[in-house]
Amino acid sequence: MKLSNTKPHIVIVGSSSIDLVLKTSKIPTANDTVLAHSLKSFLGGKGANQAIATSRLGAQAYLISRVGMDPFGQQVLRNLKDEDVNVAYVVEDEDEDTGTAYVTASDEGNAITVVPAANYNVSPKDIDAAEKYFLTADLILTQLEIPMKTVEYLFRKAKKLGKKIGIYAAPASRLSDDIVDYASFIVAKSTDLEIIFGKGSHDDIIKHLPNKLFVRDGANSTSYFDGSEMKYFRNNPQTEAHSMGLGDAFTSGFSIALLHKNPIEDCVKFGNEVALKAADYRGSQKGLPYIEDFQK
Template sequence: MKLNNIKPQIVVVGSSSIDLILRTNKIPTANETVLAQNLRSYLGGKGANQAIATSRLGAQTSLISRVGMDPYGQQVLRNLDDEEVNVAYVFEDEDEDTGTAYVTASEEGNSITVIPAANYNLSPSNIDEAEKYLVNADLILTQLEIPSKTVEYLFRKAKNLGKKIGIYAAPASRLSDEIINYATFIVAKSTDLEVIFGEGNHDDIIKHLPNKLFVRDGANSTSYFDGSEMKYFRKDPKSHAHNS
């Protein structure tokens, strides 16, 4: 039997940044000073994470994003290239630095402060410049760490091109009816459903979007409604993939 070796074409439109992670014994409260054991930097941003994940799964992945013309931006580009992500349309911004996230991590949880910087300059015109990639895409992915007007424009573009598009609705904000209706799938955190979809019972929200809304919870499990019953999947606890 001959196997199909054609790689799916996936285009990710979204954020890329550097995560600076401080490891501490506790999360400091207001006016409190704590000592950190170390500081580490990692490639971050929900867009870059999606791009790397799909590339590792065997897709031919392109990222449309924006970084600064600074050392962090060069680090982002090198890391993406190492992961075999096409960076032809990761634009370099002359006016803003590369996005950064400052993470204080301890056993009691994480505290995260994000500076979007160049990510918030990703514009509809950048989408148009990369249209040739969108035309050939089997799937488009995006998130909410770029301007909402750019996300809305991307969905209109995907609809005009007849493309499948999935969105990770984080950081949580209200999704328009246009996005909800056209999205091939929506991934959301269980604690964010009311913010994303408006007021309503969680079960009612999930059941209103069968086979479209996939809900993550704090235990790394995912649930969705298949039209007749709820389905549940739990992430392998031995997996240590970086989440953001």
């Protein structure tokens, strides 16, 4: 993959939160009680994850988000500043706490409950307030841990300004035709395609969006349709894989490669490589690699 000397400007509109991870032997079912082996907290939120990932990969990252006026919010802000993310428009919300995600992690997989809190107060007004950043953006990134009306407004803003915009469609929700049509790229989990796009076979949905829809499956694999054939790329971790945040890591790596004008296939490969490195550590942010890791 080639890297130019430019420092791309990426504006990320999305969530900031704290992930509270319970390690258990199994995922509890209704009326079930299990003992947790441990409880750990990690910095997270899809917006913050992508802001930090793209910053580490050499971009100037600007985050539009909200946190509460609480200790978690201060922790999030300090971390973003330490990661050289511009937080001028991360609002400290007076009415809501900082968002949290409760993750039950077991050998069966992860079960995640998200409390959006301040993230669900991210509004079109927050986007308008930061318009000067959008004017110079090379790319806008967003996800679905903020209100859909805000995401739709963001897409209208991007279209009005003629800006590229990518979306990681998670947690899954139906995307409007306007979003699908204007998006520069869409990243989605294979299990979510019908929720996001409506009924249809996975291959039919993917083939309807050549070089636009990139589908994540398993520990670290990505598939897409290049206009003539289906493409599949898999980077299996050699050791235990930690799956939290891998979609954000892939999306960030893909974005950086795209802004350095690499072919789509190389963008996908680089996204997978970024996610592969992120899988070495528990939590969404600790394992995110730096651009120097790929220049050795």
